[in-house]
Structures are given as C-alpha cells and as structure tokens.
Amino acid sequence: MRFGMPWPGRDVGREAEQAGVEAFCAGEFADHDAYLTVADIVANTERALAGPAIAYAFARTPYAHATALRQLHAQAPGRLFLGLGSAAFRINRDWLGVPAERPVARIADTVGAVRAWLHAENGERVRYAGEFHDLDADVRAPVLGRLDIPVLLAAFNARMAATAGRVADGVVGHGLFTGSWWNDVVRPAVARGAGDGDGDPAGTRPLEHGWIITAVDDHAPERAIADARRMIAFYLTVRTYDPFVAHHGWEEPVARLRDAFRVGDTDAMVRAVTDDMLTRIAVCGTTADAKDALARRAGSLPRDVGYFAAPSFMVSRGRRAAYARAALALIGALPDPV
Numbered sequence: 001m002r003f004g005m006p007w008p009g010r011d012v013g014r015e016a017e018q019a020g021v022e023a024f025c026a027g028e029f030a031d032h033d034a035y036l037t038v039a040d041i042v043a044n045t046e047r048a049l050a051g052p053a054i055a056y057a058f059a060r061t062p063y064a065h066a067t068a069l070r071q072l073h074a075q076a077p078g079r080l081f082l083g084l085g086s087a088a089f090r091i092n093r094d095w096l097g098v099p100a101e102r103p104v105a106r107i108a109d110t111v112g113a114v115r116a117w118l119h120a121e122n123g124e125r126v127r128y129a130g131e132f133h134d135l136d137a138d139v140r141a142p143v144l145g146r147l148d149i150p151v152l153l154a155a156f157n158a159r160m161a162a163t164a165g166r167v168a169d170g171v172v173g174h175g176l177f178t179g180s181w182w183n184d185v186v187r188p189a190v191a192r193g194a195g196d197g198d199g200d201p202a203g204t205r206p207l208e209h210g211w212i213i214t215a216v217d218d219h220a221p222e223r224a225i226a227d228a229r230r231m232i233a234f235y236l237t238v239r240t241y242d243p244f245v246a247h248h249g250w251e252e253p254v255a256r257l258r259d260a261f262r263v264g265d266t267d268a269m270v271r272a273v274t275d276d277m278l279t280r281i282a283v284c285g286t287t288a289d290a291k292d293a294l295a296r297r298a299g300s301l302p303r304d305v306g307y308f309a310a311p312s313f314m315v316s317r318g319r320r321a322a323y324a325r326a327a328l329a330l331i332g333a334l335p336d337p338v
Helices: 010-019 034-043 062-075 089-096 103-118 158-167 179-195 221-235 239-248 251-262 266-272 275-281 287-295 317-333
Strands: 002-006 023-026 049-052 082-085 126-129 134-137 151-154 170-173 207-216 283-285 305-309
Touching (some): 010 023, 010 034, 010 317, 023 034, 023 305, 034 062, 062 103, 103 126, 103 151, 151 158, 158 170, 158 179, 170 179, 179 239, 207 221, 207 287, 207 317, 221 275, 221 283, 221 317, 239 251, 287 317, 305 317
Parallel strands (some): 002 305, 049 082, 082 151, 151 170, 170 207, 207 305
16 A cells, blocks of 8 residues: 555655655645645655545536646646545535535546546547536647546445446545445445446556544644544534444444534544544554554555545644654554555
C-alpha cells in the first residue's frame, strides 16, 4: 500500500513527499475546490500521485471534470487519478441546485461521459449517449488525445460499491471503514460489479484508495484520541451510514452521539464513541500506539493507497498540519494488506 495523505499545504506537502509520501488527495467542501487543490499539489510535488478524493460529481459537467484533468495532465503526466463522489442528497439539492434523485445511476452515467472526454482522440467526434448525458461534440482543434486516468468512486454502501466495480476503475473508501466493512461488504460488492461490468481497463483488480482517520501526538496523546473520537462521532451523525452502524452493532452509542449532536454537546459526542469503535476505525495516540494499530489492521486498510487523514471536525489548521507531520513517522510501519 502506498502511503498518502490529504494535501497538507505546500510546506508540509514538500516535506512529506521527501519523507516518502507517495500520494496526495484533495477533498471538497464549501470553502475549498478539489481541482484548485490538485493544481497546488502538482505544482509543489515531483513524483506523488495526485487527484480529487473526492470531487462532487454533479457540481460540474463531465466536460468540466475532463478539461480540468487535461490541463493538470500537462503538468503531471501519469500522476493523476479522479475520485468522484455523489455527495449527500441535501448538498446536491440545496447547495449545488442540481437533481438529487437516483445518485447511483446518475454517477454511473457521469463516469461514462467523463471517460468519453478523457478518451477522445483528435479528429474524432466526442460521442456518448446515456440516460443523463448525451454528447456529440466536434472539437475542431488539436487539443485532445486519449488519457487513461483512473476513475474511482466514493463507495460506502454495497450498491455504490457494486457500481464502482461495474463502471469505474475502483473505489475510494471512507475514513470510517473497518476491516469487517471492507471484507464483508465493500470488496464483495465491488467484485460482483466488476464481474459483469465495463470498468476500464478490463481484467485488472479494481483499485482501492481510502481515508484513514489518523491523529498522532506524542506530547498530548489524549487530545489526539479525543480528536479522533470526535471525527468518528461527526461522521456517524449521517444516516446514510446506518447500514454500517447496524453491521457492527453500534446502534446504541450512535443514538447517543446523535442526541448529543442535536444539542451541540461535542463532549458528549466524544464520550459516546466506544473503545471498540475507536480501535477498529482510527489510528491515534502516541507514535507507538499508532504503529501497534497498523500492525494489527492490515485487513482494514485499502490495498493500493491509504490517505492518513488528520481529524478536521473542530480541529484547527495548525493542529491538522502537526498531525500530518507526526504521521510521517508511520511510513515504515505499514503492514502488507491482505
């Protein structure tokens, strides 16, 4: 597995690449754009993989996703990947003002349309006919040429994971993922989808990228652990993850943390996250604690790229940068995935 991290900024990022980090990803939210961040990554690194993990799939047209990647490819050929996420129903409807219904079918069609632009050759029309996208573009300029950039889908539940196996090159796993969720739900679903799909390229194992909640601080390990618990709690306020909660038998603590979230009691949210939840999801505490966690968690890590991600919920930018630097001590401790 390659050691990656969300882009920590150019200063820490350059240091991280020199230390051996092999991939950087860019998230997306109301205050940061995925492709602008990827542009910063490729401008300030030399070898590492770079890409959105994820970009909101429906915030842009397939044309816009593809043209951004083409421009980035000119600066970082062979280093790019594209991670797309469907985003939450309310984000699509209320923030982006785009249709929010049938996100699985819509994102599958988006992958096909993005690929039509990425695979377009000079002198050929760009054609794609899908349920949501219909392209017939005659680009009379020598600006195209096939780009085989891997396309991954953020896949939490089984249906989206199967869709990733069917139409994409792999998945981007969530920071909540446990070994059980990878092995019992996500990987079997991806395999089912890949068995009857048109993923590209054919005949290869689907790629696995994934986020890993990571908070290491040898001077204040209790604060690092609390930050990891708070991040887990914040994620679990989202009901989309209810099948994950039921799979692990965590309904009671999740009900408590959601009650605490509704009244703004973040301390109670932290207390509601059990030791079992923390151990199975996060890498946190001292450097020694984190290395021990990695030693027992080969099956709960993505097989190809793991993004060791500092908690972000109620954590300052400075502390996130400190967590990113501290995580570099874990590079040599990675186990072989199973």
